[in-house]
Amino acid sequence: MKHIGKTYTLTYDPLDQQVEFTGVCRLSEAAEARQIFRYLAQIHDAAQGALQLNFRRLRYMNARGIKALAHFITWARRQNRRQIKLVAAHVVPWSVRELSVLTRLWSDVEIIIYDQNFYKSQNLIEDAAFIPLLRNQTRILWPLEKKILRQHGLEKGMKTADICCGCGDVPLLISRELGAGQVIGIDHSEAAIAYARNLRRQFHVQNASFQRGDATALMLEDDQFDFVLCRLSLQIFSRPEQILQELIRIAKPGGRVYAVCEDYDLVLGHPESDAIRHTYRLAAEYGDQMGMDLRSGKKLYGMLAEARLEDIRTDYLMVDTGNADREAFARVIESWQTFSVETIGGELGLNGAERDTLQAGYEAQLRAIRSPYGYTTWGLTACSGRKPV
Amino acid sequence: MATFTLDLSFPAEDFQREWQRCSLAANYAAAYAAYQFDRREQVENLISTVANEALETAVRLAPPDADLQFCLSQVEGGLRLNSTHPVRAGAAGPYLNLLGRLADDGRLEEMYLELLTSDWDTDDYFNQLGLTMIVHDFGARLAARPGSQPDRIHTEIFIPVEETAV
Numbered sequence: 001m002k003h004i005g006k007t008y009t010l011t012y013d014p015l016d017q018q019v020e021f022t023g024v025c026r027l028s029e030a031a032e033a034r035q036i037f038r039y040l041a042q043i044h045d046a047a048q049g050a051l052q053l054n055f056r057r058l059r060y061m062n063a064r065g066i067k068a069l070a071h072f073i074t075w076a077r078r079q080n081r082r083q084i085k086l087v088a089a090h091v092v093p094w095s096v097r098e099l100s101v102l103t104r105l106w107s108d109v110e111i112i113i114y115d116q117n118f119y120k121s122q123n124l125i126e127d128a129a130f131i132p133l134l135r136n137q138t139r140i141l142w143p144l145e146k147k148i149l150r151q152h153g154l155e156k157g158m159k160t161a162d163i164c165c166g167c168g169d170v171p172l173l174i175s176r177e178l179g180a181g182q183v184i185g186i187d188h189s190e191a192a193i194a195y196a197r198n199l200r201r202q203f204h205v206q207n208a209s210f211q212r213g214d215a216t217a218l219m220l221e222d223d224q225f226d227f228v229l230c231r232l233s234l235q236i237f238s239r240p241e242q243i244l245q246e247l248i249r250i251a252k253p254g255g256r257v258y259a260v261c262e263d264y265d266l267v268l269g270h271p272e273s274d275a276i277r278h279t280y281r282l283a284a285e286y287g288d289q290m291g292m293d294l295r296s297g298k299k300l301y302g303m304l305a306e307a308r309l310e311d312i313r314t315d316y317l318m319v320d321t322g323n324a325d326r327e328a329f330a331r332v333i334e335s336w337q338t339f340s341v342e343t344i345g346g347e348l349g350l351n352g353a354e355r356d357t358l359q360a361g362y363e364a365q366l367r368a369i370r371s372p373y374g375y376t377t378w379g380l381t382a383c384s385g386r387k388p389v
Numbered sequence: 390m391a392t393f394t395l396d397l398s399f400p401a402e403d404f405q406r407e408w409q410r411c412s413l414a415a416n417y418a419a420a421y422a423a424y425q426f427d428r429r430e431q432v433e434n435l436i437s438t439v440a441n442e443a444l445e446t447a448v449r450l451a452p453p454d455a456d457l458q459f460c461l462s463q464v465e466g467g468l469r470l471n472s473t474h475p476v477r478a479g480a481a482g483p484y485l486n487l488l489g490r491l492a493d494d495g496r497l498e499e500m501y502l503e504l505l506t507s508d509w510d511t512d513d514y515f516n517q518l519g520l521t522m523i524v525h526d527f528g529a530r531l532a533a534r535p536g537s538q539p540d541r542i543h544t545e546i547f548i549p550v551e552e553t554a555v
Contacts, residue, residue: 067505
């Protein structure tokens, strides 16, 4: 059941009892506001219990639009049969500011800011301090991944989107080294997007752009991109399938969706193999407590298959002391060590002994990297599938 | 930080005939201005929202054959949007009166809630609701004075970008 205006659409999903607003809702006449009111009242009568109005994909709403909502809420208060939930998001700033006033009209109106406490490790991963870690990872991963990306169908001239692009270095490399036609990078972190824009200027890349956005409600049209990436990110969300649905939505029919996830079970080393394995088992468990799944690489194939993608291709991305610059590899491990022991350890309140145990494996891995006879790996899974035509 | 001034001029009739052009013009000005700030998306959304209500106000206040002049410029702490245009007969007094009441922020919330729940057509005259919203929700500061020529009005809106976009 839909209400379609000139520049906006309201769609009711009875399964979630949710009305989703999309587009730009800047109304010119009272008659338009009345139509919205009538549509919402009709939905209100058909629903049971709580009714959710979702604004995460509505770019703008003017005062007349807010008035339509105010009239609806005043009317719903008189009916007193439903609780009303308004879903706002920081990525659509008007929603956080303009919707708040509606709670003054009725105490049964609740505002949910969807991307506040978006995922458990949000404040850590979206901080500017996380960016050096991302840059170091790219240094050792990119030489392997650019070959894998070609094998998975990323070709010259393709319109490409990198969702959860972090500091933007990979989309820029895709543009420069793989010749993508147009690249857009989207991330929820303001710090990362600001960094990406500076990097784009430094690299003089003309065909790349960056936007702040919510990976579970992208402000991008359906069926637009030849190739959609999501690297090292599905693992940090509690409901990765929501993001995957969005990746598939924006891919063209016949286009490919490509994801990379960590798999700490693939981190090995020698000598001191046991110490290294023990630390990565612990780090994965602590990751679980932070809402991350650091062993999710092996689940990717199943996720893409369940999402009904076709022609699924899977590859290991195995960084090791044989194919990576050892000093760059060591910097990555040092970054992980600090992040895991200090940042995650601090968040989880680990005591001194627990931190020492965690630290020991990273130290052992660093010794393996710096010894000419040592060997160690960082293993990930890359998986892609084709959107059915 | 670089500073800029963006001068725009439109025939009111253009907007009155096709209302969505208010939105197009507001988005254009916002996209340009937001490049000057770090939190670009947030600032763009804020500027566009405020500029759109300002444009809608001017379009409702002006007679159809009027020219609307806008100037958006960067100032300490934010942006200033100036508009100059003729006003329909009898509109200037109530408009200046409203701006006076908006400056008295002791009653701002009460006024806003009254307008939100008033009859559908109450704010048609010159977008009282939109102006009240940008003051209430976005901390915009408004001032207006009669222009140098009769039946013209000059409005100045300060948008506190630095304190609002957090």
